[in-house]
Amino acid sequence: MPFVFMIDIFKRLPGTNCGKCGMPTCTAFALKVKIAQQKITDCPFIKKEVTEVFEKKNITTPEDNYERVSRELEVIAKQVDFKESAKAIGGGFEVKNEQEIIKLKMLNKSYEMHKDGLFEDDKYCHDSWSKIIIYDYIRKKGGKSLTRNWVTLGYFPNTASHVKAFQRNAEEKISEAFNKNITSLKERCRQLNGTEDSGRMKADYICRFNLLPRVPLYLCFWDADEEFQASCKLFLDTSAEAYIDIEYLAYLVERFVEMFVNIK
Numbered sequence: 617m618p619f620v621f622m623i624d625i626f627k628r629l630p631g632t633n634c635g636k637c638g639m640p641t642c643t644a645f646a647l648k649v650k651i652a653q654q655k656i657t658d659c660p661f662i663k664k665e666v667t668e669v670f671e672k673k674n675i676t677t678p679e680d681n682y683e684r685v686s687r688e689l690e691v692i693a694k695q696v697d698f699k700e701s702a703k704a705i706g707g708g709f710e711v712k713n714e715q716e717i718i719k720l721k722m723l724n725k726s727y728e729m730h731k732d733g734l735f736e737d738d739k740y741c742h743d744s745w746s747k748i749i750i751y752d753y754i755r756k757k758g759g760k761s762l763t764r765n766w767v768t769l770g771y772f773p774n775t776a777s778h779v780k781a782f783q784r785n786a787e788e789k790i791s792e793a794f795n796k797n798i799t800s801l802k803e804r805c806r807q808l809n810g811t812e813d814s815g816r817m818k819a820d821y822i823c824r825f826n827l828l829p830r831v832p833l834y835l836c837f838w839d840a841d842e843e844f845q846a847s848c849k850l851f852l853d854t855s856a857e858a859y860i861d862i863e864y865l866a867y868l869v870e871r872f873v874e875m876f877v878n879i880k
């Protein structure tokens with residue numbers, strides 16, 4: 617399969633997040649195309665020239681499916697030294713029934729990487745994006761300390777086209793959902809195991825979440841006053857790019873926001 621970055625797909629989309637492809641955002645759709653769960657032509661606004669480029673690259677053939685992408689990453693992830701990788705990514709390592717296992721949490725869910733695949737809460741994980749992100753995280757073995765430099769997504773290379781959609785779909789969603797309601801926001805942060813943080817940013821409330829063990833997200837919230845609506849900014853540590861491809865990170869943050877605003 618030709619390797620295509622999600623950003624290459626995203627750049628060809630209108631970026632209007634209209635939802636007509638069945639996905640809530642263009643970013644989410646781009647990932648679905650990358651892992652071949654949807655075709656680029658499912659976006660009705662795609663120009664013919666773009667479709668042709670993708671057909672030439674053979675991106676949407678049946679065998680070019682998510683299983684293949686995750687299998688490729690799985691093969692690489694299984695070859696890494698589990699003990700070394702667990703240490704580098706902040707995961708746990710144990711040997712159970714002579715099987716080496718990496719344990720980690722992503723968005724508050726517990727996962728175990730075995731030599732025969734990824735398990736979520738003791739069941740084989742079938743979720744494509746979880747597999748791809750975790751295999752990528754394990755194989756990258758980031759091993760970098762937090763820099764404590766907080767940056768927005770646009771700081772990272774090749775993210776310019778993500779930035780507006782990110783503000784609209786992540787930061788503005790939270791601002792709107794908790795406008796004039798900082799008490800509910802704090803409660804939601806507690807429900808999702810966030811840790812109150814302070815210091816680096818002047819905000820009414822700052823909370824840290826671990827998207828992955830070594831990939832924190834800082835939610836900064838400024839409550840509404842007589843003049844302004846509430847606003848929210850999401851920051852990442854600059855070390856994040858050592859741990860995860862930024863296109864996956866953008867998607868992971870979107871999933872976090874969906875979870876954050878949709879109380880289930």
Ligand code: SF4
Pocket residue numbers: 629630631632633634635636637638639640641642645658659660661
């Ligand atoms: S990718 Fe989906 S959300 Fe984005 S413009 Fe196309 S149909 Fe709309």
